[in-house]
Amino acid sequence: MSIAVLGPTFQNLAQNVRRNVSDIYFVFVGRSLGYLGGSVLGGVLFDCLNAHLLLALSMLGTTVGLYGIPWCKKSLLLTVLMSVIGASMGVLDTGGNVLALNTWGPEAGPHMQALHFSFAIGAFVAPILAKMALGSSEPRDLPVGEKGNQSAPRPVPTASAPLALRHRLGAEFLWSYVVIGTYLLVVSFFFFILYSKSGSARDKSKAAVQKHRVAKHHYALIVLLFLFFFCYVGAEVTYGSYIFTYAKVFAEMNENEAAALNSVFWGAFAACRGVAIFCAACLYPGTMILLSLLGSAAASSCLAFLARHAASLWAGTAVYGASMATIFPSGISWLEQYTVIQGKAASLFVVGAALGEMCIPAAVGYLQGRFSHVPVVMYTALATSAVTVLLFPVMYGLAKASGEGEAKTRVSESEDRKALLSNSGLNEDEEDEEDAGEWNEADFEVIEMNDTLRNSVVDTSRKGPGDSPAKISLQPHPDDASGEAPAGGSPGRKTTNADREKND
Template identity: 55%
Template sequence: MAIANLGPTFPDLAANVNRNVSQISFIFIGRSSGYFGGTLIGGLLVDCMNAKILLGFSMLATAMGLYAIPWCKTATLLTAMMSVIGFSMGVLDTGGNVTALDTWGVEADPHIQALHFSFALGAFMAPILDKMVLGGSAVDLQDHLGSTSDHQPTVDSPVSSEKLHFTVMLSYTVIGTYILLVALFFCLLYWRSGSTRDRRKSSAQQYKIAKYHYALLILLSIFFFWYVGAEVAYGAYIFTYAKTYVGMKESEAAGLNSVFWGSFAACRGLAICLAICSRPVSIIVLSIIFSTVSSLTLTLFNTHPVSLWLGSAVYGASLAALFPSGISWLEQYTTIQGKSATLFVMGAAMGQMCIPAAVGFLQGHYPAVPVLMYTALVSAIMTDVLFPVLYKLATSPSDPNRKGAGDRNLSEALLFNSHLEEEDEEVKEWNEVDFEVIEMNDMWQNSVIETSTNIQGASALELSSRSRDVVPTL
């Protein structure tokens, strides 16, 4: 909701800082830069502090940023506040996925699907909320204040300016209050449960490290780069494409855009039930097949109305479950920690920034070419190529020597967690017992080897002495 709220209120924010829309478009860059930094820092923080309090403080920062947005009277201050909100959202995105995986483990697939369904649901509800709060006042006030695309708005009427500020403040305050309540629940959950259980679970968990761990993370980040980039680009430009390239009416183009996002949100909800009775790899394969077929249809029949309506619906549905299913699928083969999640979330963020920008640039220079449809097809082909490689690497036989490495990783995790909070005697005693068990296992193995060696040596000595006793004397 916080991400999608910017679009409907964008003209109001421009008028609030006495600028036009084109003059403050750089606030999107500020928010994207903050989000990129948040995914990087969030992956490091989720590995070294309690996830509940991290998510609680991140949502608290988001709520405070939303409260401050209507009071930003300069474009610089507005951009800085957008960067802060983007940073906290990046921490939430990385920390939320890792927390879900740590909480439900091998059963996390439907929960991950539900988490990402909530993203689509919030993006769907935000424009509806803005319509209810603003009631079309944005356009009316912009006209009343005399703003155009070529001139700065002039706020001559104190009553109109005050009304504009109130409507913007109300929209961001409603969403900010909701996020603040969720942040307080996270903090309450932390205070009630404490951090002992989290550290104990992290210590007891047997980490799975795939043979090609880092190669899988890099390839998955590239996979998400193309997938998320295509998703955001199609959703951002299908309205303009249908209106300018195909010649649809504005209402029809808006309906086409709604069909894409509606099928996307609906299939993310359906994926929750589907994840209970099927494996992530099955969902990924089906999604890739349907995205390839639909993007190919959209490319070949790029001006046919039936192809556009049906293809957009199928394309949105096929993209819905790819991201959460990809995370759940990789977790089956290798443990995803904060740093690992940072890598593929950053890949998704890069795709979200680069591919839509490239589509806009190419579409402007080559208006007679259906760049958007070609981008969807190329992205589908790239996912078709990357996933078989990912599957081959993930299912490769593990090196037997990696078992010892896994034991060392477990010991290091125990040692690391023992230093998290020295006053927690229960956890320290539990870790010491673990180390004693490991040492006792080593001592037992060594004693068995030594005993076996002594027995063999004694048997050989006894046999030699007997052979000397029975030698005949001539």
């Protein structure tokens, strides 16, 4: 919501600072630079500070920026506040992924999909909220001559009417930022509560336990996934930004049809992210990535070579949007299966996505201006799909090699541990915990010896009445020879032997 509310209120921000819309483009640059800086800073801080505290502070910083933006009368101050919001969003994106992985571990797939689905919900809600706040002011901005067809009579504007309308428009424009800022303030309050109930000692112990899970090709996997997200996010933002223009120029659609085509892309994107929450509960992250890559490759091929046909354009856009929806959260969940993802690694993923969002659309815009007759956006979608399809098998091979190496290491460590335990002077309780299989073999030996004892007792009782039964009771018990200790043995051992003797 904090990011998406800027679009529908951008004109009002320009009016507040007394500039044209084209003159405050640096607002986006400031927010992007703040986002990159916040991502890097968050990656460093999340490895040494409490995650709940950092998320609470980042949302509190976003709240301060949202409360201050509507009151900005200077473009420099507006750029500074946008940079603060961008930095807070960078920390939040990095920390949200890390916290989800640390909280749910190998079961973080559905939760990671739900986290990224909330991004789509916020992007959908924010323009509606801004439209509701500004909707009542739109008729007042129309010329007087265009109000003659309205049924209700309007008062004649006076000299002070423009000033009054400007103040009223500013008040309505303020509400959209106040509502979103207040919502973030409430959420940050709950994160402060979680911080007060969590201890740093537990976080340090968890980090110490996770250190041995670093894969053999850890850094290679991080760099490859960085490039993977660079291409994926760049392609996603590029297609969503240029499909409207492509539909009007190359497909010769009117504005309503082009807007509907753009809505199909983002609607399929959001809907598929919602469905992925349930799919992640029964599918592996690698399977979801593979299905997404196949869908994006097929859709981008259709768009690159058959987009002149209306049916291919609509179907390809819907499939392409649905295929792009689950790659980012599934990629993070997939890598978590093979190596630990800490703050610095998560920040690299976010930085890669941000760089792809900045560089690829800019390159496409430059090339489209130089080659106006070439559908650069479609060829870009095909090229990025090909790169991601080639990168994933390489990442899978490295992860598989790391997994096999760790498995062999665990097997050798287990064998060494068993050898040390067999030669050490452990007490009987520790042997019960470590070597449960040896207890089972000993139980069978005890059963056989008990059977031998019963047979000898029966044979002795048949020898004659002159034999004293005390002699039999004075014979050494076979259980003593088997090494069974009544006090130090396994608690359930006697009961198990009695049941087996009863069955025999």
